[in-house]
Amino acid sequence: MNLFISRDELIRWLDQLLRERILAAPVQVQGLTLFQPISKVEEVTLDFGNTTLSPKEWFLPPTETLFSMQGNDGHPQLVPSTIEKDAVIFGLRPCDAKGIALMDGPFLREPGDALYQERRARTSLIGLSCRQVQPECFCTSVGSAPNDSSHVDILLTEIENGYIVQVITEKGKALLPEGLTESKEELPAPPELQAVPTKEVTQAVREFFDNPYWEQLADRCLHCNICAYVCPTCYCFDVRDYPNKGNPERVRSWDSCQSTGFTRIAGGYDPRAAKGARLRQRFSHKLLYFPEEFQDIACVGCGRCVKSCPVNIDIREVMSDLQQLEAKSGS
Amino acid sequence: MDSELIQQIRYQARDLLESGTVKGVIGYERASDGLTARPFFAYEPAAVERLIFDETCSHNLARYLVDKKNEKMAVVVKPCDSRAINLLLNEEQIKRDMVFVIGVTCPGVVETSWNHKDEELQARCKTCQLVEPPVYDFLANGEAVERPQGEPYLDVQQMETKPITERKAFWSEQFDRCIRCYACRQVCPGCYCPECFVEQLNPLWVGIRIAPKENELWQIMRAFHLAGRCIGCDECERVCPVDIPLSLLNRKLEKEVKELFDFQAGLNPEEQPPLATFKKEEKLGFEE
Amino acid sequence: MNSEYQPKIIGFLCNWCSYAGADMAGTSRMRYEPNIRIIRVPCSGRVDPILLLKCFQQGVDGVLVSGCHPGDCHYNEGNYHARRKFALLRDLLDYLGIGKERLRIEWCSASEGQRFVDKVSNFTKEIAELGPRSGS
Numbered sequence: 001m002n003l004f005i006s007r008d009e010l011i012r013w014l015d016q017l018l019r020e021r022i023l024a025a026p027v028q029v030q031g032l033t034l035f036q037p038i039s040k041v042e043e044v045t046l047d048f049g050n051t052t053l054s055p056k057e058w059f060l061p062p063t064e065t066l067f068s069m070q071g072n073d074g075h076p077q078l079v080p081s082t083i084e085k086d087a088v089i090f091g092l093r094p095c096d097a098k099g100i101a102l103m104d105g106p107f108l109r110e111p112g113d114a115l116y117q118e119r120r121a122r123t124s125l126i127g128l129s130c131r132q133v134q135p136e137c138f139c140t141s142v143g144s145a146p147n148d149s150s151h152v153d154i155l156l157t158e159i160e161n162g163y164i165v166q167v168i169t170e171k172g173k174a175l176l177p178e179g180l181t182e183s184k185e186e187l188p189a190p191p192e193l194q195a196v197p198t199k200e201v202t203q204a205v206r207e208f209f210d211n212p213y214w215e216q217l218a219d220r221c222l223h224c225n226i227c228a229y230v231c232p233t234c235y236c237f238d239v240r241d242y243p244n245k246g247n248p249e250r251v252r253s254w255d256s257c258q259s260t261g262f263t264r265i266a267g268g269y270d271p272r273a274a275k276g277a278r279l280r281q282r283f284s285h286k287l288l289y290f291p292e293e294f295q296d297i298a299c300v301g302c303g304r305c306v307k308s309c310p311v312n313i314d315i316r317e318v319m320s321d322l323q324q325l326e327a328k329s330g331s
Numbered sequence: 332m333d334s335e336l337i338q339q340i341r342y343q344a345r346d347l348l349e350s351g352t353v354k355g356v357i358g359y360e361r362a363s364d365g366l367t368a369r370p371f372f373a374y375e376p377a378a379v380e381r382l383i384f385d386e387t388c389s390h391n392l393a394r395y396l397v398d399k400k401n402e403k404m405a406v407v408v409k410p411c412d413s414r415a416i417n418l419l420l421n422e423e424q425i426k427r428d429m430v431f432v433i434g435v436t437c438p439g440v441v442e443t444s445w446n447h448k449d450e451e452l453q454a455r456c457k458t459c460q461l462v463e464p465p466v467y468d469f470l471a472n473g474e475a476v477e478r479p480q481g482e483p484y485l486d487v488q489q490m491e492t493k494p495i496t497e498r499k500a501f502w503s504e505q506f507d508r509c510i511r512c513y514a515c516r517q518v519c520p521g522c523y524c525p526e527c528f529v530e531q532l533n534p535l536w537v538g539i540r541i542a543p544k545e546n547e548l549w550q551i552m553r554a555f556h557l558a559g560r561c562i563g564c565d566e567c568e569r570v571c572p573v574d575i576p577l578s579l580l581n582r583k584l585e586k587e588v589k590e591l592f593d594f595q596a597g598l599n600p601e602e603q604p605p606l607a608t609f610k611k612e613e614k615l616g617f618e619e
Numbered sequence: 620m621n622s623e624y625q626p627k628i629i630g631f632l633c634n635w636c637s638y639a640g641a642d643m644a645g646t647s648r649m650r651y652e653p654n655i656r657i658i659r660v661p662c663s664g665r666v667d668p669i670l671l672l673k674c675f676q677q678g679v680d681g682v683l684v685s686g687c688h689p690g691d692c693h694y695n696e697g698n699y700h701a702r703r704k705f706a707l708l709r710d711l712l713d714y715l716g717i718g719k720e721r722l723r724i725e726w727c728s729a730s731e732g733q734r735f736v737d738k739v740s741n742f743t744k745e746i747a748e749l750g751p752r753s754g755s
Contacts, residue, residue: 029508031574052572053510062510062541135364135446219395220370224514226572238539253539259513261530275398307445310518310570311390312362312369491714499716528669536669544676548669551715555668558707580715587710592703606707609699611690615706617724 003176004183006162013177014041014090022087024058026051035089046091046158049134050302054099054232055092059119060107060254062229066115066239068249087123088175095139095300097127097151099232105294106235124171127152133191136303138316141196144300147187159185196316197323198297204322205288211325215276217318220311221258223278227305227313228256233286233298236262257281283318336435336473337384340407343433343469344379347405353431354402357392358382364446370395382407384471387448389440391415391564394520396425405431407471409440411455413464414562414597415520420466421600422560424523434467438476443569455565455578458483465598484586486579502580508573509546515567515577516553521560528552550580558584559605562597591615626746628655629674630683630739632727633663635693637685639729644736651736652743655683662686663724664697668708671722681746683739685725698726720749 005013017023018041025044027036033048035055100120107116130137130146139145149155153172156163164183167173228234238255241248255262258279263272272278290298299315306314344356360371360381367387372395373379384407392406393415408416413434419425439456442449458481463470490498513529516522529537529549536552537545554577561581568577588594591613592605632638638659644651660666663686671682684705686698705724713719723742727735 063539216372219372219398222394222514222517222570224517224570225510225512226514226570229510229512230572240539242538242540251538251540253541254510255539256512261526306363308572309445310514310566312364312367312445314363317363495713495716495718497716498714502715536673548672548676551672551711552669555708555711558711583714584707584711587707591706606700606703609696609703611699613702615702617706617709617719 002183002187003165003167003180004162004185005156005165005177005180009177009180010156010163011041014044016177017088017090017175021085023090024055024087025090035092044091046128049132050093050096050137050304052304052308053230054302054304055089055096056099056103056232056235058087058089058123059100059103059116060235060237063251063253064115066250066252068244068247070247087119088126089123090126091128092125092152093130093302094127094146094148094151094155095137095144095302096232097125098139098144098148098300099302100125101151102233102290102294102296102298102300103235105290105296124175125152125154126172126175127155129155129157129190131158131188131191133193134303134307136306137193137301138196138303139301140193141198141316142297142299142301146190146193157187159188196301196319198319200323201287201319202291202297204325205284208322208325209280209284212276213321213325214280215274217313218275218279221275221279221313222311223258223260223275224310225254225256225259226308226310227282228258229254230304230308232300232302232304233290234282257285279313283315283322286315287319287322333384333438333473336471337382339471339473340384340433340435341379341382343471344373344382344405345376347431348373348376348379352403353405355399356382356405356407356433357395357399358407358433359384359388359390359392362387362445366446366448367443384435384473386439386441386452387443389443389453389566389569391518391520391566393419394518394566396430397520397523400425400429403429403431405433407433407435408464408467409435409437410461410464411437411459411562411564413466414461415564416466417597417600418521418560418562419523421597421602421604427600432464432467432469434464434470436463436470436472436476438474439478452478453565454486455563457481466600484582487583487586490579490583503543503547505575506546506550507543509541509550509575510573511541511546511549512572514570514572515575518566518570519557520564521557521562522553528556550575554580554584557581559588559592559594560596561585624747624751626654626680626743626751627678628681628683628739628743628746629679630655630657630685631660631663631666631670632657633665633686633693633698634659634661636687636691636729637663637725637727637735640685640727640731640735643729643732645732647732649732649736651739654743654746655739662692662694662697663701664692664694664699666701668704671708675717675721675752678752680749680752681721681723681742683723683725683742685727685735685738688726688728691728717752718749720745721752 022037024035024037026033027043028045032052107113149166149168153169155166236255237252239252241250264270286298347353356373359368362369391412393412439452457479462476565578594605674682692698709719725738
């Protein structure tokens with residue numbers, strides 16, 4: 001049984017959530033749409049395709065202190081989670097919700113990342129299904145859909161006077177305001193998307209690991225960090241200790257397998273210095289290593305990398321090219 | 332699309348590849364959106380059919396020459412891009428006989444992002460004084476070029492006149508958004524240091540923290556490292572995923588260098604850069 | 620000067636002229652504000668803008684760079700290069716709202732102890748008035 005919430009009721013609900021928790025929602029910032037904590041419901045924008053940066057930063061922040069050492073006795077004290085209040089992420093798309101679910105694989109399996117675990121436990125996800133798709137979207141080719149409710153606590157679908165509310169989890173149920181009526185309308189059909197062939201891509205990456213395709217593709221790659229940073233499922237990070245004037249702290253920040261020096265080791269040797277190898281790594285991780293480990297391609301079809309790559313390295317094109325390599329070799 | 336121009340580029344590229352004069356030609360091809368352009372490396376004569384040139388060709392291809400130092404390459408450049416070639420020659424990062432420059436008389440490029448193309452020319456094109464590249468081996472001459480000749484530093488001047496608190500608030504807000512993807516650095520032909528100062532561990536100038544103080548240090552120092560070197564292609568601003576107005580930052584120093592030292596980067600590979608030289612008598616605004 | 624707020628000032632002094640000048644001020648028992656911490660460098664031309672920005676990032680409120688008078692550089696031209704670099708850096712700091720007053724370039728010779736004292740005193744008072752380098 002689905003519920004219905006009017007626009008006015010939604011505003012009141014968000015306002016109420018704001019008081020008790022941190023509410024992160026899409027906000028217009030100088031021509032971009034970014035998930036930011038809001039203090040007034042008016043700041044929220046729901047008129048967007050998808051945000052420029054994914055909501056993964058709410059679970060794996062660009063920078064965080066893992067722990068610091070207080071006092072001179074040398075026993076490190078774990079810094080408590082930076083969420084003092086519980087949090088709600090409002091307005092995330094099904095693809096991004098799937099992205100978080102994919103990150104759960106490496107971050108929640110034993111022994112688990114303590115900070116990620118706490119954030120995950122104390123954050124609720126209110127999704128917003130897509131009534132329209134963008135030219136860069138391809139979620140249906142990688143196991144998601146514009147109306148996929150699998151990975152959120154509540155999913156809202158916009159209709160004429162408000163939203164149909166699907167309550168997915170107990171966590172979501174606890175979040176709902178009182179007095180919502182049953183929805184009179186059926187869920188609308190999701191929009192259609194172009195299909196991208198992905199069936200044989202894992203095998204293709206495995207088989208064509210040494211193919212010159214990668215070196216050629218990498219000719220134009222700038223090896224910046226854009227694709228990894230905008231991606232909902234890329235989670236590489238670097239960890240450094242800082243002396244911090246007598247209270248040393250261990251800091252974790254985003255990093256990317258694309259950047260020069262990512263694989264540089266003590267002594268200066270870099271086993272993955274070649275551009276082709278570095279570019280291949282990101283695709284190998286998403287399309288081969290992650291599926292081998294977690295049984296799912298680490299790509300949710302949000303298209304952010306397609307949109308943001310300065311030199312148009314398009315993962316859909318790469319997947320198609322790789323599978324065609326297979327066809328040519330006739331194996 | 333100016334098909335005459337494209338034919339000239341393809342003809343020259345094919346000739347260079349067939350004769351083995353160059354290992355490859357760095358040019359532009361159509362991107363996956365079917366609308367904009369992307370860099371393309373042609374290594375076979377047959378591949379030159381993919382080369383295009385139109386108003387979406389914003390990328391500065393000279394940047395790739397530092398990756399390909401060991402092979403002779405041809406590169407398609409607009410007038411602004413060819414200034415980067417002069418810069419790299421001046422700083423002895425490439426050898427003149429290792430690059431064949433296919434210059435283009437450029438009508439200007441428009442604002443583009445994936446699957447999106449503006450009608451209006453980019454800001455840098457509206458103030459560009461160059462019609463022909465200052466360096467080329469072959470000039471692909473297309474239709475006659477007519478570009479507006481605007482005043483180059485109007486937005487910088489406007490920023491200069493704002494009260495200091497407003498400037499501080501503005502730039503703090505911009506730098507706060509930086510996610511240190513380093514796309515600005517990676518796309519820049521002037522940023523070719525094998526070890527960038529942000530990667531240095533000892534001394535640790537910036538470190539890995541992605542936070543306002545560190546972002547500020549990164550942004551200011553990169554701008555300063557480009558003082559007297561930035562050739563104004565504005566690619567850094569185009570590639571920034573969070574829309575930081577890098578051109579507004581870099582052109583401030585470009586303006587100061589022009590006013591104080593009467594110098595513009597990349598017009599002449601032989602000219603002494605301003606920070607590598609000096610005048611015994613000069614008033615630079617702070618002495619009594 | 621507000622006795623509660625004590626500005627933090629770093630001074631990069633060239634070994635041959637300015638540092639010797641500061642030394643002379645010391646041996647002559649001249650008094651000046653103790654807010655400045657001096658770092659000795661071989662030449663004002665050695666001072667890299669990144670050092671100055673790092674100072675600001677670490678909470679320093681004002682930075683002084685002092686070298687030999689132009690024409691008298693111990694290494695012949697170091698201070699000419701410094702002059703150009705810091706002219707640009709000051710303009711940039713001003714443009715970004717950090718303020719050109721927080722970076723002071725002076726020329727002070729080995730015999731100019733009093734001049735050194737005057738410049739430091741002056742600068743310290745200015746920074747005290749400007750206040751802490753907040754927001755960073």
